[in-house]
Amino acid sequence: MELGRREFLALTGLAASAVALGGCARAGAAAPDGSLRAAFGQPVTDLDPYNAGTAVDEASLIVKRLVFDTLVRRDGDRLVPGLAASWKRVGDTTWVFQLRQGVRFHDGGAVTARDVVACLERTKAVKSAQSALWATVKSARADGDHTVTFETDGPMATLPVNLTLLFIVPARLVADPAQKRRPIGSGPFRVTGFTPSTNVELARFDGYWGGPAALPGISMPFIAETSSAITALRNGDVDLLWPVPSDQLGEVRGHRGVRVAAVPSWTYYLTWFNCGRKPFTDPRVRRAMIQALDLEEIVGKLFGAGAERMRAPIPSTVFGFAEQPPYPHDPGAARRALRDAGLPDGFTTTMMWFDATGPLARELAQSMISAWDEIGVTVTPQSIEKAQWLQRLNALDWDMELQTNTVTTGDAAFTLGRLYTSKANRMGYKNPALDKVLAAAGAEQDTAARARLYAEACKTIWSDAVGIFPAALTTAYGLRSDLTGFTPAANNQPDLSAVRRG
Incomplete structure (x- = not known):
């Protein structure tokens, strides 16, 4: 029987889990017996802290915070x-x-x-x-x-x-x-084994300046299918799993030996337009694409209590958030805007993403693509592997792209000040006036003044329709009931050094 891509990834993910948890990693030694077994929903592709492609990659950051120190x-x-x-x-x-x-x-x-x-x-x-x-x-x-x-x-x-x-x-x-595979840091754990996109094996560093971690190590297998990961959690094959999609929380809650810890997160979905590529050079086209979407219904049906519709280009939990008026769902106005932009018959374009970017990514993409079809815009879906997605994202080789993004520092400077400047050129959008506002916000010492500047930046990015910002997520962690010392993290990067059993 020929396996589809998702089935293949599920099987390889489970195989990797079995190998890692069974006592021998594919590249190097396994984590010690008694280690925490933690499964994050995205694969780790590289451990070099200065790799250009993974500099802000969420999965890599989780491991880097365990292996390296910061000032x-x-x-x-x-x-x-x-x-x-x-x-x-x-x-x-x-x-x-x-x-x-x-x-x-x-x-x-x-x-x-x-x-x-x-x-x-x-x-x-x-x-x-x-x-x-x-x-x-x-x-x-x-x-x-x-x-x-x-x-x-x-x-x-x-x-x-x-x-x-x-x-x-x-x-x-x-x-x-060598830092890509077996890096040296000064953090609470050291790397003993790593196979990209498969597993990471860590052992406690007993010479850590902050005192040794509670458990002897951490094993982090990547399990491609969430349902398989939940089964592993319920069976005790993994101790910790995140994020658990809202539509699958029922598979975790109430199950003997397992509990859920949730936190409003700094993670959100966005769809960027490549503003340097036609027809998305025209803000009328970008606004039409947003007006075609009933985001209240899409987000509500898909995520329920697991997300809230966004009212700005950053989540409401992040410093610098300033609420903006939502774009009304108006397909008629969207068609008129396309006509005014010289596209009365619509157009054909593409949107790329990788499934493991976040919960229900494929379903969110399909919902948006269906709505765009109703205004005459045909979007060819491109569901690709994470490594290819990263390469194309950084090369601006795309029309539209869907991803989750995390405001890792909890400060608008990390997202607005890093992504939306003309020099950064992350989505082909260049606005000298916005550059000045973001530069002023980055230099400002007064907290209230910084907030006002980021509010201005939120308004500009939102009204220029640089992207679509559908949903800010609540991150749900599923964990075995005997774990203590765990604190859910809004940036999806929990401190696992304090976790213990019993």
Whole structure:
């Protein structure tokens, strides 16, 4: 019998799970006995912290936060010390960070200010989806072993929050290809095995400066089909699974030995138009595509209580959110707009996505494609593998694309300030006036003033119809009842070092 793509991925995902959980990883050693078995809904394709294609990839970030340290960490709504014990701003353009003393990398080497400088330079040198975050950082220098001084090109209020994404590795390894598969960091876990898109195996690093993790390791298999992953959770083959789609929560809730923890997340669905490719160069066409959609009905039917319809280009839980008037569902107005744009007979285009991007991705895509067909727009679906999607996304080789995105830092600077500048050119949209607003927001120290600037940016992005923002998701975690110390994370990147059994 010939297997379809989804069936094949389900079987290979289960096989990977069985291999990883059974005691031997495909590349390297398995996590130790008694490890946490955690399954995230997207595959991990690379572990290099400076890989251009995975710089903000959610699945990779989950693992990177376990393996590497950052100078600053987020604890709920607060920024707290990480490798940096303290920091202060000295003048408008200078920040000084004092590093913890006695911190060691997994290979035994000492963590010094020179490593931090090398990592910042590598991050700036590699063009990636993070590049916009570091554009105004002119330099970093090591003032001794434990002091790092950052110089910025003008005021930069967002430096501390951006540093939650600067992963620190030994200076000699910043460009080492081995970091893709067996990286060295200073985090609470070290990598013992990794097969891309299949499994990650981690062992506890007992020399971690913050104290050893509660469990001896973490095994992270990728299970392509959510239903198979839920079965593995219920059977005890995995301990933790996320995100659980809203339409499958009933398969987890109420089942003996399993519980659900949920949190309004910083994760949301978006569909970008390639604004540099006709016909999406015309904002009338982009607005028509939005007016064709009954998003209230689509989101309600698909996600129920698992999502809310978005009212801005970022979720309401993120700093910088400012509610915008929703586009009314009006197919007649959409057809008139297309006619006014010189497209009375509609047009043909494409939309790409990868199924594992988020819950019900295929169903959401199909709902939108069906609605567009009613206004004369024929959309050819392109459901592709994640690695190909990433390559095409970064090369702007698409007409429309559907994805989930997570505001990893909880701050609008990460999404609005990083994605929508002309220099970033993430979706072919260029607006010099918006560039000025976003630059001002990134430099502003006053919280209320920053909020007003991001509100202005929200309005511009929304009214220019740069994309469609259908749903902000609630992330549901399914976990075995004997797990303690687990806190659901709004950015889908929970701290697993504190999790224990019993």
